[in-house]
Amino acid sequence: MVMATTQRLGGLRRGLALALVLAVLPAVGASAQEQLAIKGGRIIPIVGEPIDDGIILIRDGTIQAVGTDLEIPIEARVIDASGKVVLPGFVEPHSPEPLVQPNEVNPNVPFVTVVDAVDPNAIYFEEARRNGVTAVHAIPGNSTMFGGKSAVVKTSGTFAEDMVLKRDAGLKLSLRPAGSTSRMSHLARLRRELDETKRYMASLDEKAKEAEPESPDDEAEGQGSEGEPKAAQDEDEEADGGESDEESPSDDAAPDAQREAMVRLLKGELPAFLYCEQAMDVPHALKLIDDYGMKATLILGRDCHKAIGLLAGREEPVILDPELVFWETDPRTDRDDQIVLPRLYREAGVPITFQTSGSSLSSASTLGPSLLWYQAATAVKYGMPMDEALEALTLRPARLIGVDSFVGSIEPGKDADLVILSGEPLKLGTWVDATIIDGKVVYRREDDTRMKALLFPDEEPSAPE
Structure with missing residues (x-):
């Protein structure tokens, strides 16, 4: 028992x-x-x-x-x-590549959002992960006037909504005329839209003042010497169960959906990303910024270095053209001069970041400008310190697009967006071994079948175990 x-x-x-x-x-x-x-x-x-x-x-x-x-x-x-070397994931500050198409047919669409046009299956995202880019500022292209609201998205995800890091990151403006429009009429129309928005905002302010409840002093003025109500209809309204303006304020003072983005732009709540194609566009862009009090980042075409003197001493950050180094012929002397954009802007004290050419820019003659790390390596070749170049790939663009509290550096509390390199950064023989987004490994070089097929086309694929 x-x-x-x-x-x-x-x-x-x-x-x-x-x-x-x-x-x-x-x-x-x-x-x-x-x-x-x-x-x-x-x-x-x-x-x-x-x-x-x-x-x-x-x-x-x-x-x-x-x-x-x-x-x-x-x-x-x-x-x-x-x-190996571990870095924060690279951040691209300006690219229309994640979108189904870079520009809308109508050049004046400030009310649209790029989130509706982000294609998670776009080849861009696969290439981005392969090259260590973990976040990108998805923004309309340059053939527009008011192109719509941008968004910062991670480069990995099943659905566009899941990839969004920051919605309404900015509003795209461009000084390059769309279609057959002249530069003069394009600029005049752009200013007209901004002026109409200012008048619209003034009308909203008036409506807001009219909707404000009366102050106690105003109520006292509406009573007789013995404190009796001046108008009997107020008593009738209360008897009918009517509510005062204070209890149900009017919605007339709120901007409608079509104007909301423009109103936020002029209030400084929504930054402008303003594209200048030629040097002659730069003074017009700066005057727009000053006249309308916009918070802006300038996206500059390669010719804009001729107006670099206007940018010195100002606070607007600059995103450089993808073609960083090129030759230019002086029409008077017939002399060829090498133009190195990173060096020129740094010498002028203008803060710069890089962008890539992307597959949509057929003018790119080499592969290099389509790689973000190559842009930084080019700047280092022509005098930029390595520390500054790495910052220009990570924390500086993250700060520029307003997501530096989440990404751009390796710090406790930030998103685990990391890139593991096979060797020293920006070296030609260095590869991305792994890319990590939100703590998940989203790319491993050893599993990259496309890369293996490109580098070893005659090698038979290994049989599955």
Whole structure:
């Protein structure tokens, strides 16, 4: 009897232990999927000194800690980055490539949003992940007047809504005439739209004042010497159950959907991204900024360096043309001069970032300008310090488009958007080994079948195991 009771108790204990293990196992498995650790690599956080043999701890897509003597949770998935370099994911500050088409047929559409035109399956996103770009400012193209509201999106996701990091990041304006319109009429129409918006805003202010409830002093003026109400109809309205203006304010003072973006632009709530194709466009752009009080970033064509003197001393950041280095012939002397845009703008004290040519710009004669890291490497070749070039790929564009609290550097609390390089940044022989977005590995070079087919076309694909 005693032995039987002991066996039953032992079986009960084993059953409880097994139940406890089964209860814990799902939690451990889920936790392992949520936690990631990158160790052994050289970490370049952008905001501080590089960390050799560093560790990055990630949980739920967010960076938890960065350092050397960190305890890695036993349930975390570990990526060994020994001999490699870890950087924040690259940020592209201006690109229409994620969109189904870069421009609307109508050049005046400030009310549209690019989120409705982002194609998650676009080849651009695959190329972006392959080249370490984790966030992009998706924005209408340059053949427009008021092109619509832009958005910052991650370069990985199933649906466009899931990829959005920041909605309504800016409003695209362009001084390049659309269609057969002349520059003069294009600029006149652009100013007319802005002036009409100012008048519209003034009318909204008037309506808002009319809708304001009367102050106590005004109410006192409406009463007789003995405090009796001046108008009997007020009593009738109360008897009918009518509500005062204070209880149900009018919506007339709010901008309609067609004008909302323009109103926010002139209030300084929505920054302008203003494209100048030629040097003659630059003074007009600066006058627009000053006359209408716009907060703006300038996207400059390659010819705009001739107006660089107008930009010196101003606060507007500049996104350079994809063709950073080219030759120009002086029409008077017939002498060929090499133009190096990064050097010219840096010498003038103008803050710059880079953009890529993209597949839509057929004028690009080489592959280099289509790669964001190549743009920074070109700037380094012509005198830009390496630290500044890496910042111009990461934190500077993130700050420019208003997402630097989420991405652009490796810091606790920021999104775990990272790129692991096979060697030193901006070197020709360096490859992107892995790209991580929100703590998930979205690209691995060893799994890149397209790249293998390009580099080793005669190699037979390995049989599945």
